[in-house]
Structure formats: C-alpha cells, structure tokens
Amino acid sequence: MMQNDLLGLSLLELSYMIASVTFILGLKMLSSPDKARRGNLLAGYGMGLAIAATLLFKEEFSADKWLNYSLILAGLVIGTVIGTRMALKVKMTAMPQMVSFFNGMGGACAGVISLVEFDHLRHGGEISTGMLIVILLGLIIGSVSFSGSLIAYGKLEGKIADKALPAGQFINIALLFALFGLAVYLAASGNLSMSLIYALLVLSLVYGVLFVMPIGGADMPVVISLLNSFTGMAAAFGGFLYGNQAMLTGGILVGSAGTILTVLMCTAMNRSLTNVIIGSFGGGGTSAAKSREQGTVKEIGITDAAILLAYAHKVSVVPGYGLAVAQAQHTVHNLEKILEDKGVELSYAIHPVAGRMPGHMNVLLAEADVPYPKLLEMEDANDDMANTDVVLVIGANDVVNPAAENDPGSPIFGMPIIKVWNAKNVIVLKRSMGKGYAGIENELFFHPKNRMLFGDAKDSLEKLIGELKNL
C-alpha cells in the first residue's frame, strides 16, 4: 500500500513538473509566429496532464466520496462544453472581451478557493498567520480580477459606458485602505469570522468595479493585461497554499509575463501605468486642439481615389478598429489582390495599439489571409513613409493623429504614431467627421495632403474595388 502511495505521488509530482515545462515552452513558442500554435497546444496538453494526474493520484480513491468525484466530473464537463461553445462562437472582433471574460472566470475560481480554505481553517485547520495571509491575498486579488474583468468585458461589448464618479479617485483610495485594513486585521487578530471574510469579498468586488469603471475604452487592453497578471498571481497564491508546483509556476509565469506585457503596452502608448490607472484617458482632453484654426476638409470621390491608387507604385494601408467593426478585413484583402495585379506594391502599417488590443489588427488581417510579411510594424512603416505614394487610413484615428507630436495639451501627446503625412497622398476612409476613441479632434483631416472618403469602410472599399476593375 505504502509503495503504491509513493508511486502515485511520484507520478503526480512528475506530471506537475512536465506541466510546468510545457507552460514555459508554450509561452516561449507563443512568441514566434510559426511556432505559436504548437506552443498553445503544448501548454494545453500539459494542463490536461496536470488535471488528470491530480484527479488520479492526489488522493486515494474512496467509495464514500462518490459525490465529490461526480461533482468534479460534472463541473469539468459543464465547463468544457460552455467554454468550447463560447470560444468557437465568438467573432474575431470580439476576441478581447472574450479573453477578459475567461480571465474573470479564473479570478473567480481563485476567490472561491480562498473562501473554502478560510472555512476549512475555521473548522479545525491549523491556523498560521502566513497561510492566512496567502488565503486573504488570493481572495482579494481573485475577486478584484473577477469583477474588474467583467466590467472590462461589458465596456468592450458596449454594454457599460465610461463613468467616473465625482471624487472617484478619493473613493478608490479609501476603499483600498479599507480593504487592506480589514485584511491586516483578519490576519493579525486570528478572528476567523465568516461575516468579516464576506465583507472582505464584497469590498474586493466593489473595488474591482470602481477600478475599471472610469478607465477609458482606449486603455482597456492595458487593463485586461493587468487583470490577466492579477489572476496569474491569485493562481500562484493557490499554488503556495497547496504546495503545488504546477500552480506556482503557471501562476507566477503569467503574473510576471502579464506585468511585462502591460508595461510594453503602456510604453507603446508612451504613458505610465499609474497614468492609465489614475488619469482617465480622453475624459477631459484640453481645448488646445479645438481652439486652433481648423482649416478645410477636402473630400475625394470613389473614381478619383481609384485612379490615385491604380497609378501609385507603393500603397500603405493603416487599419484601425473601424475596419474591424465594419468587418472589412476580407474586402481590404481583395483590394490588395487587385492592386497587386496592377503592379502596385501594398503593405499594411500596424500601430502597436491599433484596435482594442495590441496585435488585434494582425489577428483580424490574418483571418482574411493577408500574408504575414505584408504587415509592417510602426517603425518600419514610418521609415518607408516618404517613399509611399498613397496611404489609406481605414477606420483608424488616434494612431495617425499629429496632435500626439505637436500638441502638448492633447491627452495622447507623446504617443508614437504612424506619420502618414510624410507620404505623398493620404486618403482617410471614415464614416463621418466624428472623433476617435480617445475623443479628440484630429488635425490630420485638415492636412493639405489629406482627402476624406466618407462612408462605411466596407462599402467604400467595395466601391473602390468595383471602380478599379473597370479601369
């Protein structure tokens, strides 16, 4: 019997070790385009192995726990069916909020684990302040991640508007103090009252809501990435609690990788993380841009635009979220093929934060079969701009706004942008003269080189294709 136990435990630990290695390799492979998919699958297999090994070897099977086992299996089946269906049904444009939703589920899972373990401590578990701290931190971080992710989900779905409470910052800081005060009291006093832990739970959930609520839509990717690393940390606390290597490595890797990713995104927008969290982007942009002489906006017709494109040597497309909303990624790829047939060289200039998430545009264009080498990163695109005959800005706004370079009063001042005005001609495809996601005016529209092609992006592109075929 003893030997069987030992065998089981060794297999368990071995499985966790293998799983940890697959997580590390998986993340590593996710950073190269041709290995990424295998990396994801590899980490998935590792996860499956860790789950199966836990079920089989963690505890010796005993018949009177039939209820426990059936509930585990039922939970696994329910989660798999719902998760798979949601993941397969979601549109590519809605990907960021889907990630946010799944992230929230992980946070909730960590929070619930802490609740159960707290109750366990009350009933005869050995109370150590250290373990108590780990449990409390897991609860706080997991719950903040859960409610915050759901708010981020709601915002990206357009179900929740950006709202800043008056004195919101003050309330948030007060809440944070209350949260940690209560946690410190719980940990130090050893008073394991259930009502106190529920109070902590509620405070954490409210804090998650208020934390994400005032943050502007343009900053949502940063917030999702931050919450992602929160959940990673919560998972790591769980790993600490159970002395579980797989949970520890998985959680910590995501915690640290997620934090770095968050910082990378902030750098791409030239803003500090504190600025994102405390200042609400685009909320109260100064009037510097508005008071400026605006000049006139020139329009261009479909035929003129088609001719300009057909006789260009080099065309660059700057896609933005508007392209995703209009579901125009396939249409733009068709335009690309037609222009290439005419000998025009076409590439895409991808701003790191175009869309709602870094890399969002790449995913969308990849969906439409646009070859990877055609996607230029911002720096390369900018270097090439002077040699470009026509730039087509499709549904992008803030990422081509010169205010980021020359208007210190602008909320996006300092953000690196694609300098489309260095090209010979610029055509902006836009529904109307509305503002971008950050809610500010764009001088580019009044630039002498720029002309506007008003209308739905997909519609305009289809008309352009029609026109080009007739040329």
Added chain:
Amino acid sequence: MEDILNLFYENREFIFLILVSIFLGIEIISNVPAVLHTPLMSGANAIHGVVIIGSIIIMLQADPTNYYALVLGFLAVILGTLNVVGGFVVTDRMLEMFKKKAR
C-alpha cells in the same frame, strides 16, 4: 513577525522557485513581437487557468457531508474549466489564422 519568518523558512524552496519563475516570465516575454501580443495574452490567460487544480484538490479533500465546500468547490471547478478550455480554444482559433497564411 516570527510567524512570517517561519513561513519563509518552511517555504524557502517555493519562494526560490517563485523568484526564478518571475525572472523567467520576464525573459520569455521581452522578445515578443507586437504582432503576437493578443494571442500571447490569450495564451497566458489560459495558462493561469491552472488554478483549477486548486478547486479539484478542494473537492478531493472535502468531507462528503461538507456541503459548503462541495457547492463552492463545484462552482470553482466549473469556473476554472471555463478559463482553461475557453482560453486554449480561443487562442488556438486566433493562431489558426496565422498558420493558414504561412502555408
């Protein structure tokens, strides 16, 4: 204070592991091209679903009459599975497209 030092001593190997993992995470991510940020975030999201193991351990160790633990544990298993399965499937869907055009 003594309690916390004790915690440190008893778990020193874990804490070592944590420190190494933090640096490893930073190293792995630092070289990622912006193109892959979204799939990477999504993949990382799936990986922290490893928290599901905690919920399974709760269920395995719960007394069959402890309904508080059973109900919450059951809920946690569902939540964790959603995170894991949904996360990996969504990431795979994103990456499938990268693959296709690589031909």
